[in-house]
Every structure is written in C-alpha cells, then in structure tokens.
Amino acid sequence: MKELMIGNAALSRGLYEAGCSVISSYPGTPSxxxxxxxxxxxxxxxxxxxxxxxxxxxxxxxxxxxKRSACCMxxxxxxxxxDPLFTxxxxxxxxxxxICVADDPGMHSSQNxxxxxxxxxxxxxxxxxPSDSQEALDFAKLAYEIxxxxxxxVFIKMCTRVAHSQSITEKGERTEVTREYEKxxxxxxxxxxxxxxxxxxxxxxxxxxxxxxxxASFNRVEEGTGECGFGIITxxxxxxxxxxxxxxxxxxxxxxxxxxxxxxLIKDFAKKVEKLYVIEELDPIIExxxxxxxIEVIGKEKxxxxxxxxxxxxxxxxxxxxxxxxxxxxxxxxxxxxxCSGCPHRGMYYVLAKNKITVxxxxxxxxxxxxxxxxxxxxxxxxxxxxxxxHGFNKAGGEVSEKxxxxxxxxxxxxxxxxxxxxxxxxxxxxxxxxxxxxxxTGMTGHQQNPTTGKxxxxxxxxxxxxxxxxxSVGISSVRVVDPYNLEECERVVKExxxxxxxxxxxxxxxxxxxxxxxxxxxxxxxxDKCRGCKRCMKFGCPSISFRDKxxxxxxTLCVGCGVCAGLCPFDAFESEEE
Amino acid sequence: xxxxxxxxxxxxxxxxLLASKLLGRLLVDEGFDVKVSEVHGMSQRGGSVVTYVRxxxxxxxxxxxxxxxxxxxxxxxxxxxxxVRHLKKGGTVIVNTQQxxxxxxIIGSTVxxxxxxxxxxxxxVQVDALDALSLATQAGSAKACNIVLMGxxxxxxxxxxxxxxxxxxxxxxxxxxxxxKKAFKIGYDx
Numbered sequence: 001m002k003e004l005m006i007g008n009a010a011l012s013r014g015l016y017e018a019g020c021s022v023i024s025s026y027p028g029t030p031s032x033x034x035x036x037x038x039x040x041x042x043x044x045x046x047x048x049x050x051x052x053x054x055x056x057x058x059x060x061x062x063x064x065x066x067k068r069s070a071c072c073m074x075x076x077x078x079x080x081x082x083d084p085l086f087t088x089x090x091x092x093x094x095x096x097x098x099i100c101v102a103d104d105p106g107m108h109s110s111q112n113x114x115x116x117x118x119x120x121x122x123x124x125x126x127x128x129x130p131s132d133s134q135e136a137l138d139f140a141k142l143a144y145e146i147x148x149x150x151x152x153x154v155f156i157k158m159c160t161r162v163a164h165s166q167s168i169t170e171k172g173e174r175t176e177v178t179r180e181y182e183k184x185x186x187x188x189x190x191x192x193x194x195x196x197x198x199x200x201x202x203x204x205x206x207x208x209x210x211x212x213x214x215x216a217s218f219n220r221v222e223e224g225t226g227e228c229g230f231g232i233i234t235x236x237x238x239x240x241x242x243x244x245x246x247x248x249x250x251x252x253x254x255x256x257x258x259x260x261x262x263x264x265l266i267k268d269f270a271k272k273v274e275k276l277y278v279i280e281e282l283d284p285i286i287e288x289x290x291x292x293x294x295i296e297v298i299g300k301e302k303x304x305x306x307x308x309x310x311x312x313x314x315x316x317x318x319x320x321x322x323x324x325x326x327x328x329x330x331x332x333x334x335x336x337x338x339x340c341s342g343c344p345h346r347g348m349y350y351v352l353a354k355n356k357i358t359v360x361x362x363x364x365x366x367x368x369x370x371x372x373x374x375x376x377x378x379x380x381x382x383x384x385x386x387x388x389x390x391h392g393f394n395k396a397g398g399e400v401s402e403k404x405x406x407x408x409x410x411x412x413x414x415x416x417x418x419x420x421x422x423x424x425x426x427x428x429x430x431x432x433x434x435x436x437x438x439x440x441x442t443g444m445t446g447h448q449q450n451p452t453t454g455k456x457x458x459x460x461x462x463x464x465x466x467x468x469x470x471x472x473s474v475g476i477s478s479v480r481v482v483d484p485y486n487l488e489e490c491e492r493v494v495k496e497x498x499x500x501x502x503x504x505x506x507x508x509x510x511x512x513x514x515x516x517x518x519x520x521x522x523x524x525x526x527x528x529d530k531c532r533g534c535k536r537c538m539k540f541g542c543p544s545i546s547f548r549d550k551x552x553x554x555x556x557t558l559c560v561g562c563g564v565c566a567g568l569c570p571f572d573a574f575e576s577e578e579e
Numbered sequence: 580x581x582x583x584x585x586x587x588x589x590x591x592x593x594x595x596l597l598a599s600k601l602l603g604r605l606l607v608d609e610g611f612d613v614k615v616s617e618v619h620g621m622s623q624r625g626g627s628v629v630t631y632v633r634x635x636x637x638x639x640x641x642x643x644x645x646x647x648x649x650x651x652x653x654x655x656x657x658x659x660x661x662x663v664r665h666l667k668k669g670g671t672v673i674v675n676t677q678q679x680x681x682x683x684x685i686i687g688s689t690v691x692x693x694x695x696x697x698x699x700x701x702x703x704v705q706v707d708a709l710d711a712l713s714l715a716t717q718a719g720s721a722k723a724c725n726i727v728l729m730g731x732x733x734x735x736x737x738x739x740x741x742x743x744x745x746x747x748x749x750x751x752x753x754x755x756x757x758x759x760k761k762a763f764k765i766g767y768d769x
Contacts, residue, residue, distance in 0.1 A: 004604070029619055164617055164619055165615065166613070166616070168607065323647060325646040325664045328699065330692045332657050333691070335590065335681035365624060543679075
C-alpha cells in the first residue's frame, strides 16, 4: 500500500520490515519519530533509554544475543554514544545493528550544526544516506544486509528535511531474522591483545566496502540529456534540490552511501563531464574525498558550509534567473518560540530573574527562559552541562559565586547526564544549588516518557526513579520540593538554599501544561477599571497577556488559567471568568 | 500536471499539522505525487511555523522557495505577511484575521503592524481574508479554525467537497468528524 510518510516513519517501517526486534534510543529532534513509530508495533521491543550511550550499548547487547537491533539519536546524541561506537566497529555484530542519526542543518532545534559523517569516517563504520522516505525504508533493509555480511554496525544518516518531509512510500512485509549467540572472546572482548588482532579486520572491511560502493545500486549515475556540460555529485536532500533545478538536463552521481566513498565510480564520472560540482550540506566531505583523488571539483567555494540548502540556493549559485517575489515595506516583527501559556518553568525563571541570580542552563524547552523579557539564562552548552558547569563555576568563583548562582535542568536531562554532575558536586563539595525543573515529561521533543515519569514508551507502568531519594543517596542532604506556580515559596526557598553552607537540590515540580491529564482552567480576564497600565504583568512574559489601549488584556484562546499573573498584579485586576 | 505549491503558515500550536495531514491525504487519494514538509521541535513552542505542501506529476524538493507558492494559507494575520515573499506573481493569500502578538510586541519593543493585508493587496496579491476563529466557534470549536481555512482553500480547487469530507473522516478522531465537516462547510460557503 502506498502512503504519505515522514522520513522517520518510513525508516522505522524499514527497520521493522527488516526484522529489527529491539530498539533502544534517547529522543532528540529530528530523530524522535523513528523510535516512537517503532513503539506502535506489538511484536517487537522498544524503549527510551536514559541517554544515547546507554541506548547504543543496549542495542549492541541485543545484536550480540542474536536479534537485529537499532538505536536512534540526533547528531549531538552521537557525541554521547561515541564511546561504544568506536569499539563496536572493532567487535562487529552478531545479528545486524543499525544506528540512525539525524543531523539538523539550519539548527531548527539544535545547539550546533555538526556533520555526523565525520563519525562514520572516524569510527570506520559504513553510512547510508537516504534522500526521501522510500529510500529511508529501503536503506533500512539494505543496512541490515551490509551489517551482517560485513560484520559491522551500519549508520543511516537522516537530516531534518528527509526526517520530517512526507513523501509517498510503499510498505512491504516483515521478515524475521535470528542468529544464535556463541561465546567468542577474541571478537567480543576488546582487551588490547584482541583489539590489536581485530584492527586489521576493520581496515580490510573498509576496503571491501569501497568495492561495494563502486558497483552497488545505491550509488547511481543519472545521465543527463546533455544540455549542461557539467556533472554534479550529490546525496541526501541536496539531490532533490539539484533535480528540482536541473531536471534531467544534467548528469548526476547520486550517492546513497557516504562512507566509505567509491573511487573508480567517481573517477569515471569525472571523466565524462566537462566540469564537476559537489553539492552537499554542511562540511566538504565528498569534496575533500574527490580532491584527495586528484579530481578537480567545485564545492564549498560556491555552496555554503552553513545551514540548509534549497532549490533557490542552487539556482543562485548557478546564477539562474531569480523568481519574482512580493516585497512589503512593513517590517514584520520576529516571532521566536517561547514558553507556553501556563508553562511551569516561567514561575521559577521569574523569581531567578527578579533576584538577578546567575543561571547556568541546560537543553530543553526551558532553554527558552533565555528569551526576553525574562532573559534568565547565562549559559547553555549541552545535555547535563548546567550541573557540572555550576560546580566548576563555583570552585572558581568561591563564596561570592555560590551565594548567587544556580543551575536549572529538566527531569529528563537530569536523568540523561545531570546526575553524574551532581555526584561530582557531592563528592568534591561545592556549595552549589541545583534546580531540577521537573515537569514530569521530556517536553521539547514532544512528550516522551523518561525514568522519572513511572511510564514506559508505550505509556504502560514502569520503574520510577525517585528524584528526591536519588539526590539524597549521592550525598545531598538538603533536597526541597517547590511548586513553581507559587512564586513566594520559590523565592523564599531559592534564597534559603543559596545561603546554606552545603550543596542543595531544589525540585521545581509541576507537570507540563500540554500533558493531556493537565486540565486547563477557565481563562482569566482583566478588569479594565482596576488595571492601571503599570505593565508589571508584562514582565512575566506570558504569551496570553498583551497590552492594548493602556490596559493589559488576556487572550482567552491561549490562557490556561494558571493564575500566576493574578499574584503579580498590585491592583488585583486579573479575575477568573465566571463559570 | 505541473507542480502546485501551497504553504500553510501560522503560530506553533495553532493546528497546522492537521491541515497539512488533511491536504496530504486528499492529494494522495487524488493520485498526485505529493511532498509535505514541516519542522518539528523548538519552533512549535509559540514560534512562527511553516508547512510546505507540493503536488503534481513528479515532485522533487520538499520545500517551497521565494516566488514559488500558488497559495499561502495563513492562520494569523502577520504570518501571512512574513512569508509573502514566497508567493508567486498572481498568487493568493488566504488569511485568518486573528491577531496573536509575538513576544517583541508583548514586551513593547515594537508594535503589531495592523495594515499588512491592505499593503499586500496594494502590491497585487489576491488577499482572501476571513475571521476563521469566529467561524470555527460557530461550527462548535475554536480549534476547528484550521479546517475552516481548508474549506476556504477548497473553493480554489476542482476537487469535489465529498472528497475533502472523506479525507477529514480519515484524518480526525471519530468524535470530531462532525464538527470538522461543519467547519469545512462554513469555510467553503463563506
């Protein structure tokens, strides 16, 4: 049956059809749906792990035991999972194993623009790169075949436009694949003697994969009709943009495997064209490979190393005529993302901003606390860095810093890699104040369960980490819980904990307002007779409150009735709508 | 058929995902090659969001660039203006007149530009404006705003209403089908 599927759903379907039986992942845009879609099948096992390293090792364990497995993550997640990756390249697999990694050129929802292809090269692991949903499905099957035949984990690299674009995809049937587990210390115990013996295998494997790359159908030449004398080497979504601009007029070498890259295929293609362009998003990886082969190509000098491409990027680079557009004289105000109406994080940020506290932040919806009018954050680096960074900040800054600095980290991020930083605080004793913004879900990526929610990926009851007990057990004796809707309580507790001569954890606990079980209350309204237009409520930065005709007004379609604004108004102007 | 381009733009959380799902379903059923592209994640938190829908005999790129859109369906007034550069010459903007202040307006660092629809008209854009929020409320739910706008868009196509209704049945939960069909009709008849 043909249907419209996003790339991630198609990839997930491909993994399923190929007989994948175990997926362990950590959510991260734009990779999350691969795992979420897989969780909908009842005859396979699927889980959210606390972080990508754990996920990759779980998937490796499943492969070792004889089941085809996968793990999925965003590009920065691969940094976390890099440790097992590099040595899995040596051990190889038993049943096939696929690592799905999704890059985010243009940084729609990421903190950097790293190119995952570098990992494939560095770890000497093959990497397939689909350019649409059908290819994502097909490449999943291919990946398992390569994985088992060449004894290697295999990457499937997505990017935002392939992961989140829907195109027509044809589903097939599932095949079951199981291998026996046999003890094999020389293959699976990577102590030096065995690893030394295994390294030549890795090099030989890469040489064999290059041979595969020369002839396999996933790398294909599309002969042009000859109107353009030049040729283009491309892959992924850039291939679609090339075809959009040039159709069949230009010769294209479309690469489906970006590591290892073919040699003869590229040399032969180069001979047939007068001029050769390489069009690839982010880093010049195919370009550098060509140049290393002594082939003259035009790449990053014409096509940016920054951001996403489109058909326009390519048309402009070739100096084709620009399409006519409508340009307005009016300047349209930007509309950056922001914390939702009723977001529990806002209350805590209001208190921190009001008291001019230095705040080291982390990765999640709460990164939006950095936006005006709260401007509450001083730093955001990577998952978990708020807690470990706070420790170093305080060790360097001493008491002055300890009395006026906190870190904020979400419940899921704390489980991912915050807790190790907390152990360092407890062990090496800085008087740090850690605030866990516990909204009882992984918010930014669209509501995934995590070890603190008590539910598994399917929403069924699961083990539940007791945050308070966890913090106490690592050696933090001062652990307090506050409600971020209660600004007075938040302010008092933050001040008390900052003053203490010991490390402490404040858990700011209230579920995300977007969770289905959180029922919105009636919207508030502003009594225009009471409102004096002082704008104190505007400092809260709630998207439901705006200022019209010298008064605050509440947008009843957005307001969820949290009522925090009412406590901020000195004139009692906010009132609940009558039932 | 040459590729047609529709952009759906609005504010994160307004329900543009359902609108694109409905369009995608309908166009696949009509036998077109279709690509739909949207961005998930951070921008969905109240930011400006955009979905590209492209259909025809063969579609390559999943995105719509400047000067390429046949239609822009906007869930909010200034979002229509934000993306009007993407409109093809002679293209049409279908716009919900609802005003949602972005943060720079809320905090008073700039003002909401009120006259953008007039400016677009004066520059030759076909502007089809409607108060979709009130119309959706009439249909029984303010949330059906997205389907009211789809009803309005349907008028510009030769695809019979029954087929749109069938696509609605396939895309929304059974207990919301009636409200959405009503919303579609209100938009179509407007």
